Amino acid sequence: xxxxxxxxxxxxxxxxxxxxxxxxxxxxxxxxxxxxxxxxxxxxxxxxxxxxxxxxxxxxxxxxxxxxxxxxxxxxxxxxxxxxxxxxxxxxxxxxxxxxxxxxxxxxxxxxxxxxxxxxxxxxxxxxxxxxxxxxxxxxxxxxxxxxxxxxxxxxxxxxxxxxxxxxxxxxxxxxxxxxxxxxxxxxxxxxxxxxxxxxxxxxxxxxxxxxxxxxxxxxxxxxxxxxxxxxxxxxxxxxxxxxxxxxxxxxxxxxxxxxxxxxxxxxxxxxxxxxxxxxxxxxxxxxxxxxxxxxxxxxxxxxxxxxxxxxxxxxxxxxxxxxxxxxxxxxxxxxxx
Amino acid sequence: xxxxxxxxxxxxxxxxxxxxxxxxxxxxxxxxxxxxxxxxxxxxxxxxxxxxxxxxxxxxxxxxxxxxxxxxxxxxxxxxxxxxxxxxxxxxxxxxxxxxxxxxxxxxxxxxxxxxxxxxxxxxxxxxxxxxxxxxxxxxxxxxxxxxxxxxxxxxxxxxxxxxxxxxxxxxxxxxxxxxxxxxxxxxxxxxxxxxxxxxxxxxxxxxxxxxxxxxxxxxxxxxxxxxxxxxxxxxxxxxxxxxxxxxxxxxxxxxxxxxxxxxxxxxxxxxxxxxxxxxxxxxxxxxxxxxxxxxxxxxxxxxxxxxxxxxxxxxxxxxxxxxxxxxxxxxxxxxxx
DNA sequence: GGTGTGACTGGGACCGGTCACAGTCTGAAC
DNA sequence: GTTCAGACTGTGACCGGTCCCAGTCACACC
Numbered sequence: 001x002x003x004x005x006x007x008x009x010x011x012x013x014x015x016x017x018x019x020x021x022x023x024x025x026x027x028x029x030x031x032x033x034x035x036x037x038x039x040x041x042x043x044x045x046x047x048x049x050x051x052x053x054x055x056x057x058x059x060x061x062x063x064x065x066x067x068x069x070x071x072x073x074x075x076x077x078x079x080x081x082x083x084x085x086x087x088x089x090x091x092x093x094x095x096x097x098x099x100x101x102x103x104x105x106x107x108x109x110x111x112x113x114x115x116x117x118x119x120x121x122x123x124x125x126x127x128x129x130x131x132x133x134x135x136x137x138x139x140x141x142x143x144x145x146x147x148x149x150x151x152x153x154x155x156x157x158x159x160x161x162x163x164x165x166x167x168x169x170x171x172x173x174x175x176x177x178x179x180x181x182x183x184x185x186x187x188x189x190x191x192x193x194x195x196x197x198x199x200x201x202x203x204x205x206x207x208x209x210x211x212x213x214x215x216x217x218x219x220x221x222x223x224x225x226x227x228x229x230x231x232x233x234x235x236x237x238x239x240x241x242x243x244x245x246x247x248x249x250x251x252x253x254x255x256x257x258x259x260x261x262x263x264x265x266x267x268x269x270x271x272x273x274x275x276x277x278x279x280x281x282x283x284x285x286x287x288x289x290x291x292x293x294x295x296x297x298x299x300x301x302x303x304x305x306x307x308x309x310x311x312x313x314x315x316x317x318x319x320x321x322x323x324x325x326x327x328x329x330x331x332x333x334x335x336x337x338x
Numbered sequence: 339x340x341x342x343x344x345x346x347x348x349x350x351x352x353x354x355x356x357x358x359x360x361x362x363x364x365x366x367x368x369x370x371x372x373x374x375x376x377x378x379x380x381x382x383x384x385x386x387x388x389x390x391x392x393x394x395x396x397x398x399x400x401x402x403x404x405x406x407x408x409x410x411x412x413x414x415x416x417x418x419x420x421x422x423x424x425x426x427x428x429x430x431x432x433x434x435x436x437x438x439x440x441x442x443x444x445x446x447x448x449x450x451x452x453x454x455x456x457x458x459x460x461x462x463x464x465x466x467x468x469x470x471x472x473x474x475x476x477x478x479x480x481x482x483x484x485x486x487x488x489x490x491x492x493x494x495x496x497x498x499x500x501x502x503x504x505x506x507x508x509x510x511x512x513x514x515x516x517x518x519x520x521x522x523x524x525x526x527x528x529x530x531x532x533x534x535x536x537x538x539x540x541x542x543x544x545x546x547x548x549x550x551x552x553x554x555x556x557x558x559x560x561x562x563x564x565x566x567x568x569x570x571x572x573x574x575x576x577x578x579x580x581x582x583x584x585x586x587x588x589x590x591x592x593x594x595x596x597x598x599x600x601x602x603x604x605x606x607x608x609x610x611x612x613x614x615x616x617x618x619x620x621x622x623x624x625x626x627x628x629x630x631x632x633x634x635x636x637x638x639x640x641x642x643x644x645x646x647x648x649x650x651x652x653x654x655x656x657x658x659x660x661x662x663x664x665x666x667x668x669x670x671x672x673x674x675x676x
Numbered sequence: 677g678g679t680g681t682g683a684c685t686g687g688g689a690c691c692g693g694t695c696a697c698a699g700t701c702t703g704a705a706c
Numbered sequence: 707g708t709t710c711a712g713a714c715t716g717t718g719a720c721c722g723g724t725c726c727c728a729g730t731c732a733c734a735c736c
Binding site for chain 1: 713714716721723
Binding site: 010055056057058059060062063068070073088089092093096097100105106107108109110116119122125126127128232291 | 348393394395396397398400401406408411426427430431434435438443444445446447448454457460463464465466570629
């Protein structure tokens with residue numbers, strides 16, 4: 001009764017088929033690559049799609065193919081460590097763009113609290129996404145166990161400690177990078193080099209320390225090793241502890257830019273100048289590093305490429321290809337702090 | 339032929355119905371609230387769900403209901419302004435959690451390049467999501483026009499300049515907040531107060547300046563107004579311009595913490611101390627503010643609540659309720675810089 | 677006893693795609 | 707003139723839910 005037709009039904013594949021004078025099957029074939037379709041039919045279909053303004057229905061396709069057409073970006077890190085980090089945004093954006101190019105979508109999942117973790121595990125195991133981009137660095141993550149158990153295609157950002165070989169991963173050469181930075185510091189003439197390592201249950205915490213120790217060789221002094229949790233506060237605390245133990249330090253290699261910044265603060269409080277009295281080097285080349293005062297010498301991680309590679313690897317796994325891992329190069333960025 | 343059955347089919351609603359000895363319809367009713375179901379039937383179904391490990395198929399449900407079960411988190415801001423901002427992460431996380439509570443998912447969309455914008459507009463208009471959480475502050479965004487045109491339920495983060503009234507929005511009282519900060523500065527005894535406003539095509543840029551001007555009253559001096567784009571670099575440049583014009587300034591109100599930080603840098607280069615010579619106040623209370631040296635006095639935006647409110651409002655619109663907007667309170671945070 | 681009503685249940689139709697299969701047509705090979 | 711392969715097309719079944727309608731049953735009321 002005088003109903004306006006503004007909210008008309010979205011055109012379906014049947015409408016397109018009718019408009020093009022072909023069958024649904026042919027339309028479907030044109031949409032999916034167009035093999036075994038005559039040029040005439042293809043043209044007619046493409047024209048009909050244009051005229052009708054047809055867009056495929058995601059849900060219907062998923063139902064028929066059994067594929068969700070989306071990947072999860074799964075954050076398991078406690079918020080204060082990663083979520084506020086600008087590099088995380090780069091990672092996220094890179095993944096979103098890599099997926100958009102493939103007409104897939106990114107679903108953001110946050111697994112902080114135990115309740116959230118359970119929900120997430122359930123959600124992912126239920127097949128609501130085709131795979132998981134796992135942003136977690138801590139060893140023996142129960143969520144990871146659940147994912148492996150459920151056979152969900154997963155790719156890890158950074159080496160999955162305790163599960164190397166169980167899933168694909170994109171990482172950087174932690175050990176080599178740490179050696180390179182240590183070598184650089186020694187080449188600058190520093191001899192008493194301390195390090196502020198990350199937690200031992202993270203790949204960066206473990207292997208950067210290994211690289212540091214190896215490169216130092218006989219000059220390695222266990223007294224010059226402290227640990228933090230990658231935050232600036234922990235860097236400040238670690239540097240303070242080091243200085244309480246000895247003032248005979250001429251350089252510090254911190255496993256993150258945040259800890260390097262904290263170390264600079266601790267040194268300033270102790271009346272020491274950077275880099276004149278003590279050189280300080282960071283790791284990551286996060287946004288912080290360049291804008292810091294003084295600008296931090298650091299090891300750049302290829303944040304812009306990381307998530308793109310993760311997506312590539314994950315899609316391979318989903319397609320049933322053999323699991324593959326990738327190691328990306330880092331780059332020494334020399335600024336003022338060391 | 340000896341095929342393992344590990345990769346068994348996921349249980350469907352039919353399996354549950356069979357296990358419970360009822361029909362599909364009854365199972366569906368139990369799942370969706372359970373009205374008009376006898377207690378016996380409900381128990382049987384719930385037990386069957388447990389035994390079979392049943393999980394609803396998202397795609398099938400979407401197809402039948404015509405609802406996607408997801409919202410888009412749509413970023414239209416140029417990356418350098420917002421993406422690296424820790425507050426953005428809070429926003430994102432808040433939205434993800436609010437949705438997870440409702441068993442919905444968050445799809446991240448990035449519309450930076452023109453190609454991306456076109457894709458996003460198409461994607462959203464095609465109904466792949468139920469609504470859009472729009473994170474954009476610039477006036478006359480063509481993407482917003484496209485969304486309104488297509489009738490996509492949308493809620494804006496911050497007042498949508500040029501489209502107030504056309505869509506729901508969650509915002510803060512820009513004008514009142516700016517007045518409060520200005521009043522505070524005057525109460526501290528400052529008389530020559532400059533401001534570094536944001537771009538005039540953003541609500542923060544426009545209304546914070548309005549509030550500042552009104553609160554200054556007769557003391558308002560157009561010579562003491564500069565604009566930036568919220569970044570630290572622009573704050574530095576703006577403060578430098580102000581100082582070139584006059585040294586008769588005893589306080590600066592910047593429309594973002596980043597610009598406040600830039601202003602502090604410019605003042606330092608000019609040999610002026612903060613807050614002794616010039617007081618500096620920011621806006622946002624982003625992560626930067628507290629860790630800045632000196633810690634910034636600023637206006638806290640309720641980042642943690644913002645996206646939760648956005649989700650609430652958007653779901654209301656999707657459910658056909660009348661459009662509603664919300665204004666959240668800000669809070670003056672006094673630290674060392676002013 | 678007949679009728680009405682409300683609680684509950686079952687099942688067919690449908691959402692919009694994909695897929696497998698059967699069928700048609702064309703042209704080359706024998 | 708068959709036969710046959712290969713290119714192309716159409717159709718029915720299906721994916722796993724929801725919706726709606728018809729139907730059953732128990733109970734109250736006249």
